[in-house]
């Protein structure tokens with residue numbers, strides 16, 4: 001099994017490189033420089049019709065997939081790893097994966113736009129997003145109380161959430177105010193697969209530590 005991975009050094013991209021590293025699947029990286037507009041190239045749109053990274057092509061069957069959550073589920077199902085077979089446990093993973101895809105990631109992405117890159121331009125948006133970032137971290141912190149992972153075992157839900165938390169400085173979250181998130185974040189940062197996947201497609205400064 002070999003996967004062609006189309007990606008860039010962002011939280012959504014890192015979800016997939018971390019997953020591939022964790023499950024030990026061979027992959028070839030194709031950097032799509034989204035700061036240079038490469039996501040709009042017609043060849044890339046055939047693979048990723050929403051013109052966003054990440055996307056994959058599975059060389060076994062030629063299947064192209066966009067959307068990081070769908071890609072994580074595909075890889076989990078194909079490898080039988082990081083997504084439990086038991087129905088209730090599987091849906092618990094799915095619940096937190098959807099929480100990340102539908103709320104945590106999009107909110108933090110907006111927070112980066114307003115709080116980091118355009119500070120001072122839209123005070124209402126900054127206030128609203130700051131509150132929502134705090135609320136979402138509170139949700140995650142309560143979930144991780146007394147748990148090592150978001151669901152029962154290490155899963156694609158953790159892999160989906162962790163790269164977004166690694167941008168905590170960008171969305172101005174103080175991990176010391178969320179001790180359960182901090183413990184989980186630091187523990188996952190020690191995993192070799194997380195470390196290797198973090199530096200795809202190009203080596204980055206070290207993983208930020210609270």
Ligand SMILES: N[C@@H](CCC(=O)N[C@@H](CS)C(=O)NCC(=O)O)C(=O)O
Nearest residue numbers: 010012034039052053054067068069
């Ligand atoms: N829901 C999508 C979001 C993907 C996404 O927002 N990708 C960003 C980078 S993190 C991107 O490619 N942006 C380029 C653009 O919007 O033109 C997923 O989870 O895969």
